[in-house]
Structures are given as structure tokens and as C-alpha cells.
Amino acid sequence: MNIVIIGDGKVGFALATQLDHEGHNVTVIDNKASVLEKTINSLDVVGVLGNGATPETLKEAGAQHADVVIAATSKDEINIISCLLARKLGARHTIARIRSPEYVGSLNMVKEELGLSLEINPELVAAREIRRSLRFTSSIRTQSFAKTRLEIAEIKIFENSPLAGRKVIDIANMYRQSVLFCIVEREGELLIPNGTTVIRKGDKVALTGRTKELQSFFNELRILKNDKIKDVMIVGGGRITYYLTSMLLDLGIDVTIIEKDGEKCLALVEKFPRVTIIHGDGTDHELLLSENLENMDAFIALTDNDEENVMISMFANSKGIEHVIPKVNRVELGFILEKLGLENAITPKNITADHIVSYVRAMQNSLGSNVESLVKLKDERIELLEFRVRDNCRFLNRPIKDVAFKPGILIAFVTHKGEPRIATGATRVVCGDTVVVISKRKGLSDINDVLAQS
Numbered sequence: 001m002n003i004v005i006i007g008d009g010k011v012g013f014a015l016a017t018q019l020d021h022e023g024h025n026v027t028v029i030d031n032k033a034s035v036l037e038k039t040i041n042s043l044d045v046v047g048v049l050g051n052g053a054t055p056e057t058l059k060e061a062g063a064q065h066a067d068v069v070i071a072a073t074s075k076d077e078i079n080i081i082s083c084l085l086a087r088k089l090g091a092r093h094t095i096a097r098i099r100s101p102e103y104v105g106s107l108n109m110v111k112e113e114l115g116l117s118l119e120i121n122p123e124l125v126a127a128r129e130i131r132r133s134l135r136f137t138s139s140i141r142t143q144s145f146a147k148t149r150l151e152i153a154e155i156k157i158f159e160n161s162p163l164a165g166r167k168v169i170d171i172a173n174m175y176r177q178s179v180l181f182c183i184v185e186r187e188g189e190l191l192i193p194n195g196t197t198v199i200r201k202g203d204k205v206a207l208t209g210r211t212k213e214l215q216s217f218f219n220e221l222r223i224l225k226n227d228k229i230k231d232v233m234i235v236g237g238g239r240i241t242y243y244l245t246s247m248l249l250d251l252g253i254d255v256t257i258i259e260k261d262g263e264k265c266l267a268l269v270e271k272f273p274r275v276t277i278i279h280g281d282g283t284d285h286e287l288l289l290s291e292n293l294e295n296m297d298a299f300i301a302l303t304d305n306d307e308e309n310v311m312i313s314m315f316a317n318s319k320g321i322e323h324v325i326p327k328v329n330r331v332e333l334g335f336i337l338e339k340l341g342l343e344n345a346i347t348p349k350n351i352t353a354d355h356i357v358s359y360v361r362a363m364q365n366s367l368g369s370n371v372e373s374l375v376k377l378k379d380e381r382i383e384l385l386e387f388r389v390r391d392n393c394r395f396l397n398r399p400i401k402d403v404a405f406k407p408g409i410l411i412a413f414v415t416h417k418g419e420p421r422i423a424t425g426a427t428r429v430v431c432g433d434t435v436v437v438i439s440k441r442k443g444l445s446d447i448n449d450v451l452a453q454s
Contacts, residue, residue: 001068130300131251157204185378233292396429408441410439
């Protein structure tokens, strides 16, 4: 696909990286030569220096022939104007990054007139991701896929785990839950398990299933607390906090916000009269303790400084808080965060890029590919793909046990008439189904790519 990205900031670069790696023809527009040069030197993309909200620059970038134009600058108004102009020039689809809460509600009224295919609010998406992650304990990392119908959750196997030393098939028979063991990470190596795979102490195991089924399984393992979250402390009063606070209040959760900017505090007090707003420095450990940190069920660090978020999250972790979630923009901190026990950190730019890329994949599906969605896991060493089954599928109506698949491929779920079910040897796929495939192989673009060579 021909894709034009306007804005080469954090989100724009993350988008360009993902879309370039997936083989699209990407053109990036930015008005800063130094930023653009860095992207061109690190990725196989075309760079256009200029203002993406002008017809001349858009034409130079080929927006008139683009399958999709993505406006991801830091200014909502520029993104809206850029998308409007791109559609006028002939772009097939447009996607705008819209951050201001004031625009979110009103934009739906004029979305069609503006020709927007999709508008995405990074802070709103990040807030939803935080709310979702609060459903599990901090030791369980989760991610949704298949249009949020399913989730993948990762746990570490400790010495006293009831799973340690057992075969996957024996675990399935013992607990009778509809969850699937799909990835085992062992001493840096990745395995796609089968029924005879033995789960060992020290393994990191990824399981997939519906949220309720995963919760039920973890309850049986006694690694999921039944206590509901009642009190949450947030440090930082920005846009993510604005959206997240509304969500938490709707769930009946008490919220305490600490923000050092006086004007932001006043705005938050006006918007959320039921919330405790503290004007102070959230990096002050004494202040955190005085505001009842040790009795909180969750602590969320949402300042604009990665290092501050990591440091105060480490402090909250040391006080035994069940859920500790820092916001971190620098992806390279991921390895350190895992070592510090802060695996549930959120990276808004990546969450935003992932949502947009998922939409682009669905768009590509309408142009001929049958990949509905794709999630990359384990530093992109594993791909979780959802394929749409069409009449060209070479194993239609055949039991999966009779089909020869390539090594490193697992047929995980088959969704029939909106109902996802774990694939078994007797499972057959028909036209219109979607099939979730977990693969150690990269570059699968058609469902027949999973088949072994005949």
C-alpha cells in the first residue's frame, strides 16, 4: 500500500517503522530537516520536507495516489486540515491523531463531512489500556487482539507454581478452562508448545483466551486476587489522567491525583469535584506516604518525565502496591523495567501506532490480503495473526489434524459466526471464519502460507 505519514514525531516514527517493516511504500512529511534526515537514514522510506497542511507538500508526497494518509503531528487542527486536503486531492483513506478532549465528542458529528476514516486519541487509548490492565495482578502482562475478543496473558512460572513440571495436556485436563498455552520462553529461547510440552520453573508462559476464562484460570491457580480495586493514586494531571479518572469514577473507584502545576489542579478540581486533588510534587516520597500511598490498590505514574515515572513507581513497588503502572515513552527502557518488576509500563506512542497499524491491516484486507489483524510479541520474534478464511483456503472443511503445517506454526483459535473457540484436531474451517495463527515465522500474508510444502 502507498502510505503518507504527516508528522515525524514519536508516533509518526513508530508508525513509519512498523509500516516500513511490513513492506508498505511509506512517505513521511515533516517540517524539520534534521528529524526527517534521521528517519530516512534509519528506514527505507521517502522523506518530504514541508508543511503537511498545504496542497503543494501533499502533492509532492503523492497524497493524491495514497491508499491512506495518516496525520500524526502534535496539533489537532493541522491533522484535521491535512486529512481534509488529502481527501480532496484523492487519497482513499485518512486517519487523524486527535488529542484534545474538546474535539473528541464534536468530531463524530462531522467525521463523515471531513472524510475521516478513523480518528485516534493517544491519551484516551492509553487510559483504556491502563483500565484494562488493572483487571489482573501486576505479575500478569496482558494484551488484547482479534478485535478485543481475545486476550493474551503472560505469567512467570515460579518453583511453587502448580504448573511447574506438568505437561500442557495434563494441565488442560486438570483445570478444564478454555485457555490455550501458546508461547513458552525458556532461557531466551521461544517455543510453540504442544500437548507434550513440560512447563518448567523459570519459564515465561503466554496463554490466550477470553478475559473471563483467563481470570477463572488464574483464580484456580490462586495467582489472581479477588479483591476489587477501591483506591487508586495517580501522579501527573495530564490528558491521560483526565480520561482515566472518568473511567475509574464510573467503576466506583476512589481516585487521588497529585499534580505540581497549580492551574492543572484547579482544572481537575472543577472537572472532578469528587476526586482528591493534591497540589504537590509526586516525586516527594514523604508526600506520597502522607497521602496514604501504602493503602492504595494501584499507583499510576503519568508525569511527562520517564525517569521520574520509573523512580516513583519503584518506590510504590517497594511499598507492596499490587498494581504499579508507569508511563514510559522510551522503548529502550523496556528491558530495565522488566528487571525492576515494572512490566506493566505503558508506552502511548506504541499503543497509538499499534491501533493505527491494525486499522491499516484491515484496510489492506479489503484490497486483497486476508490478514485481519497482527500483533507482534517477544521483541517481534513471534507474530500473532488473524486470517479471514476465503474460498481459496486449501484446507477448507478438513480436520486440522489432517493438515500439514510448517514448523513454528500454531493454529490457536477459529472464530465461527462471532464465537472464538480453541482449535482442536477435529476443528474444521469454513468460508467466513477467522483463524488466529501464532507463528515464529515472519511475513505470512495469506492463510495458505501456514501450510507445509506438498
